[in-house]
Amino acid sequence: MERNPEGENLEYGALEEVFEVPIGPIHPALKEPIRFTFQVRGERIVDVQIRTGFAHRGIEFMGMRQGRNLIQILYLSERICGICSVSHPIAFTQAVERAAGIEVPPRAQYIRVIISELERIHSHLLWAGVAAHELGFDTLLHLTWRVREKVLDILEELTGNRINYAIPIFGGVRRDITPEQYPRVWEAIRYYRGLLEELLDAFLRDPTVEARTRGVGILEPKEAEELCAVGPTARASGLRKDVRQDRPYLAYSDFEVKAITPADYGLTPVGDVYDKIVVRLLEVGQSLDIIEKALENMPEGEITSFPKIPALLAHLKKAEGEGLGWHEAPRGEVIHYVRLVSGEESPLIWKVKAPTYSNLLSWYPMFEDQEVADIPIIAACIDPCICCMDRVYIVRNGKEETWTKEELLRLSWEKTRRMRR
Amino acid sequence: MSGWAIFGQAVVVLVGGGLVGLFYRGVDRKIAARMQARIGPPLRQPFLDLGKLLVKETVIPKTAVAWLFSAMPFLAVLASFTALLYLPLGPFGPVLEGHGDAILVLYLLAIPALAMALGGFASGSPLGVVGAQRELVMLMSYEFPLAVVLVAVAWRLSELGLAPAFSLGTMAQNPLWGAVGPLGIIGLALLLVSLLVVTPAELAKIPFDIPEAETEIAGGLMVEYSGTYLALFYLADAVRTVVMAGLVVALFIPYGLAGRLGLSGAVGDVVDLAFWLFKVLLVMVVAVTTVRVGMARLKVDQIARGFWLRITAVALSGLLLLVLDKVVMG
Numbered sequence: 001m002e003r004n005p006e007g008e009n010l011e012y013g014a015l016e017e018v019f020e021v022p023i024g025p026i027h028p029a030l031k032e033p034i035r036f037t038f039q040v041r042g043e044r045i046v047d048v049q050i051r052t053g054f055a056h057r058g059i060e061f062m063g064m065r066q067g068r069n070l071i072q073i074l075y076l077s078e079r080i081c082g083i084c085s086v087s088h089p090i091a092f093t094q095a096v097e098r099a100a101g102i103e104v105p106p107r108a109q110y111i112r113v114i115i116s117e118l119e120r121i122h123s124h125l126l127w128a129g130v131a132a133h134e135l136g137f138d139t140l141l142h143l144t145w146r147v148r149e150k151v152l153d154i155l156e157e158l159t160g161n162r163i164n165y166a167i168p169i170f171g172g173v174r175r176d177i178t179p180e181q182y183p184r185v186w187e188a189i190r191y192y193r194g195l196l197e198e199l200l201d202a203f204l205r206d207p208t209v210e211a212r213t214r215g216v217g218i219l220e221p222k223e224a225e226e227l228c229a230v231g232p233t234a235r236a237s238g239l240r241k242d243v244r245q246d247r248p249y250l251a252y253s254d255f256e257v258k259a260i261t262p263a264d265y266g267l268t269p270v271g272d273v274y275d276k277i278v279v280r281l282l283e284v285g286q287s288l289d290i291i292e293k294a295l296e297n298m299p300e301g302e303i304t305s306f307p308k309i310p311a312l313l314a315h316l317k318k319a320e321g322e323g324l325g326w327h328e329a330p331r332g333e334v335i336h337y338v339r340l341v342s343g344e345e346s347p348l349i350w351k352v353k354a355p356t357y358s359n360l361l362s363w364y365p366m367f368e369d370q371e372v373a374d375i376p377i378i379a380a381c382i383d384p385c386i387c388c389m390d391r392v393y394i395v396r397n398g399k400e401e402t403w404t405k406e407e408l409l410r411l412s413w414e415k416t417r418r419m420r421r
Numbered sequence: 422m423s424g425w426a427i428f429g430q431a432v433v434v435l436v437g438g439g440l441v442g443l444f445y446r447g448v449d450r451k452i453a454a455r456m457q458a459r460i461g462p463p464l465r466q467p468f469l470d471l472g473k474l475l476v477k478e479t480v481i482p483k484t485a486v487a488w489l490f491s492a493m494p495f496l497a498v499l500a501s502f503t504a505l506l507y508l509p510l511g512p513f514g515p516v517l518e519g520h521g522d523a524i525l526v527l528y529l530l531a532i533p534a535l536a537m538a539l540g541g542f543a544s545g546s547p548l549g550v551v552g553a554q555r556e557l558v559m560l561m562s563y564e565f566p567l568a569v570v571l572v573a574v575a576w577r578l579s580e581l582g583l584a585p586a587f588s589l590g591t592m593a594q595n596p597l598w599g600a601v602g603p604l605g606i607i608g609l610a611l612l613l614v615s616l617l618v619v620t621p622a623e624l625a626k627i628p629f630d631i632p633e634a635e636t637e638i639a640g641g642l643m644v645e646y647s648g649t650y651l652a653l654f655y656l657a658d659a660v661r662t663v664v665m666a667g668l669v670v671a672l673f674i675p676y677g678l679a680g681r682l683g684l685s686g687a688v689g690d691v692v693d694l695a696f697w698l699f700k701v702l703l704v705m706v707v708a709v710t711t712v713r714v715g716m717a718r719l720k721v722d723q724i725a726r727g728f729w730l731r732i733t734a735v736a737l738s739g740l741l742l743l744v745l746d747k748v749v750m751g
Binding site: 019021022027132136139143146211212375 | 456457458459547548550551627628630631634637638639640714715716717718719720721722723
């Protein structure tokens with residue numbers, strides 16, 4: 001901390017002076033590197049600056065520029081995020097399928113839905129545990145993470161992996177759900193149905209959790225709308241915003257997904273951390289509903305329209321066009337944009353927009369006039385995924401650079417001109 | 422008693438207190454782990470931790486006030502171990518009986534907290550400063566109810582004509598539960614409750630661990646301490662746990678087993694000592710382990726404004742009931 005010049009009298013003066021408290025890039029409250037610089041008076045936050053870019057790995061660049069074909073890139077997209085490891089491939093495959101005009105058989109769509117809803121359950125439980133840990137309530141952390149094991153086991157049973165499932169492929173999915181696997185999935189659903197009430201009870205009716213989360217990190221509905229918050233962050237503020245409901249894709253129109261807000265739990269949405277817990281826990285129940293319906297109505301038939309990989313690759317190489325894919329990841333809307341050029345194996349453009357990128361700005365109103373003690377839980381409450389979000393970071397000659405909107409616009413015009421030539 | 426005899430006893434008590442403190446820390450961690458559905462570390466883990474810390478490099482930050490920063494761990498250890506000598510140990514009275522009273526123990530318990538706060542301020546780290554400020558706020562909040570409890574018990578003892586009323590030895594030899602009327606028993610129960618609530622705060626354990634608050638301020642006032650210095654604070658903390666639990670036992674559950682079992686002499690003493698150790702463990706599990714497993718961390722203003730007003734109120738009403746009991750019942 002850089003002390004103010006007059007701030008020498010620590011015992012008393014410190015409570016009056018504005019201190020700079022740096023949190024991150026490495027700090028126990030943060031699971032991934034990002035830097036907050038707080039201006040703090042006593043225990044109150046006066047101002048905050050957020051700096052990102054510590055986890056940028058250049059995944060899009062690797063996909064576009066290094067001669068990888070689309071199937072290789074598919075596995076790369078899975079590794080954008082460890083938790084949303086089916087959300088990114090689902091958005092990416094949809095983008096490519098739209099660009100190349102590939103149909104996905106209904107059964108494959110259902111399997112994609114099931115896997116992505118299982119992922120939502122595991123992601124939300126993971127978040128709930130992290131939130132409890134940030135509040136200093138490690139018992140809840142251990143209990144939620146223990147019950148999370150069940151869904152990871154099911155994912156391993158269905159896909160062969162706890163994370164990085166490698167399930168979607170262009171035109172379908174890589175593995176079917178076999179008849180022997182159904183009872184195990186049903187059993188897991190029953191397990192979580194029985195647990196959900198307990199989880200709601202442990203989190204929402206605990207006096208200390210309530211004391212630490214009620215009225216903390218409030219995001220007003222208006223702010224959520226103006227700052228384009230997505231996912232549970234927006235829904236906790238009462239916005240009925242969910243890509244599965246607003247622009248249904250895959251088989252989601254069959255399940256009539258309704259965006260969940262705290263109002264569904266009989267609460268008036270405030271947009272604080274408590275509401276974010278409510279929304280995420282209720283969404284676990286919603287995912288269970290969707291999986292149940294999907295299992296009951298699973299259509300028969302093929303699981304991919306391109307059983308042979310060389311045929312798929314040949315088709316993709318010929319394809320020309322652009323496509324957008326979207327998906328409601330556990331953290332909110334994820335978008336992949338792809339532009340394919342005929343005769344090229346790699347896409348000309350691959351652009352990813354992760355949910356955390358949209359939610360980043362909602363941190364500013366949330367941190368306003370909160371206490372130092374609230375920093376960890378507010379930082380955690382949007383369920384930030386920094387490695388998803390860090391898409392660009394410019395360092396030239398050892399110096400970091402920031403580009404303004406105008407400069408970026410100028411660059412994109414120049415690029416368009418180059419491409420037309 | 423001769424000086425040498427006192428010295429000999431003191432060495433036994435200090436070494437024993439340190440061992441028991443560390444062992445109980447292991448028990449605390451094991452029980453907490455079991456409650457959280459974990460396996461937990463082996464019971465000897467605190468000894469291993471301490472040994473490991475002692476061989477690690479001790480870093481003093483460049484921005485720290487070096488002499489203050491280095492002196493504080495020693496002060497904390499010194500104060501917590503000295504407090505052991507004023508503690509009635511089951512069948513045995515305090516080693517330094519007559520050389521200091523309960524008020525001294527209060528100060529000895531407060532010194533490690535102050536030492537940690539000063540060390541935090543001296544560390545030159547912003548997180549240390551925030552932690553130290555929080556420690557001071559906590560200290561101001563919990564010292565008053567703690568003092569009220571001690572004063573209430575001592576006052577009632579002096580009314581019974583027992584002297585010296587402020588000695589922990591006297592308090593332990595004359596349990597008040599039998600000497601007061603129904604109102605007094607309610608009053609004593611309230612005092613016991615407030616003392617049990619003060620215990621985790623005194624030891625800075627969840628929900629009162631705000632001076633360290635790992636996820637918020639990364640260890641707070643301990644953030645710059647390492648190696649030997651951290652080991653000393655660790656040891657001081659373990660011993661303070663025993664002292665604090667021993668204080669609760671001395672004030673409210675000083676009963677022995679030997680008399681009831683008809684044992685006397687050395688066997689009786691051993692049984693009573695074991696029973697005393699068990700009571701200390703029980704108090705620790707009830708007031709520290711279960712509480713820290715069952716709650717989230719509170720915020721400093723929640724502790725200072727909301728919570729401590731209530732505990733002070735509980736302690737004061739306990740005192741009031743004791744007074745009423747004396748006045749009404751005679």
